[in-house]
Structures are given as structure tokens and as C-alpha cells.
Amino acid sequence: xxxxxxxxxxxxxxxxxxxxxxxxxxxxxxxxxxxxxxxxxxxxxxxxxxxxxxxxxxxxxxxxxxxxxxxxxxxxxxxxxxxxxxxxxxxxxxxxxxxxxxxxxxxxxxxxxxxxxxxxxxxxxxxxxxxxxxxxxxxxxxxxxxxxxxxxxxxxxxxxxxxxxxxxxxx
Numbered sequence: 001x002x003x004x005x006x007x008x009x010x011x012x013x014x015x016x017x018x019x020x021x022x023x024x025x026x027x028x029x030x031x032x033x034x035x036x037x038x039x040x041x042x043x044x045x046x047x048x049x050x051x052x053x054x055x056x057x058x059x060x061x062x063x064x065x066x067x068x069x070x071x072x073x074x075x076x077x078x079x080x081x082x083x084x085x086x087x088x089x090x091x092x093x094x095x096x097x098x099x100x101x102x103x104x105x106x107x108x109x110x111x112x113x114x115x116x117x118x119x120x121x122x123x124x125x126x127x128x129x130x131x132x133x134x135x136x137x138x139x140x141x142x143x144x145x146x147x148x149x150x151x152x153x154x155x156x157x158x159x160x161x162x163x164x165x166x167x168x169x170x171x
Contacts, residue, residue: 004121008133013153032051032087033087034049035059057082060076085110104130
């Protein structure tokens, strides 16, 4: 069995939902974080980090200006370092499963995040999460790790992939 199970796919296929529902259905103690959209009037304004214990921080927003940009979103790397990175490190120490949603362009702007992700991989803890589909040197390195299994999620295979994630979490 692989140590890490990562979902990839195009935006909107349900990667985060699949992970959240499978982790929720499992009996394992999980720590780490999710990202979720921030919407206003039906329009996406940004993304929020939400830890498994309920801490929240803005990861990216259309109103953030600065050196870190992905498309129309300014990325608050300090929020990621302050909220997501400690959640990952706490999960290594205290939990059965580490949740990392997601390993994407915004998160990879943080050297502290990249370091914490390698700490997760080098620990004996199992981790589940999502990873960007597009090529990226660091993300591609993670995908090639022998400990990592990557599943491509599509709208057509959502249920079988959910079943695989659930089985992996319960193993």
C-alpha cells in the first residue's frame, strides 16, 4: 500500500469534495487542511485555508496585491505559513492521516509549505490530498515519489475513485 494517495484532475471534478467525504467517512484521526472557494454573489473572490480543527485564513483573493499572483488572485503566503504549515506538522505528530488539499501553484509559492510537505512524505504517516494536474517541477517530483499513488479524477469516474480513497483510508 502506498503511503500517500493524491488526486489530480481538472478544476471542478470534485477532488476536494471526494477527499473531504472519504476522510469524514473514515474512522481515522485526520489533521491538515483543505482549501475552499470564497464566493460573493455567485462569483469566486478567492480561496480560504480551513484546517481540520476549524482554523481559517485567506489564501488568495482578488483584492490582495503583491508579489505573489496566480491569475487574478493575490496569494497570501504568510497566511499559508501561519495556518496550513503548522496544521501539517501537528498532523504528523498527532494524527493517523495527514490531509493536504492542495499541492498547487499557490501553495508551492511557500518554501515553508514545500519543506513541510517533504516532512510529511519523509514521516511514516499516511497522507491524502490533491495535487495540480499541470506540470510543475516540485509537484512533478512529488508525483514521481515511489511512496505516492496518484489517481486521476474525472466526473465520469468520481464514484470508483471515491471508493478507492475510502478503501485506502480504511486499510
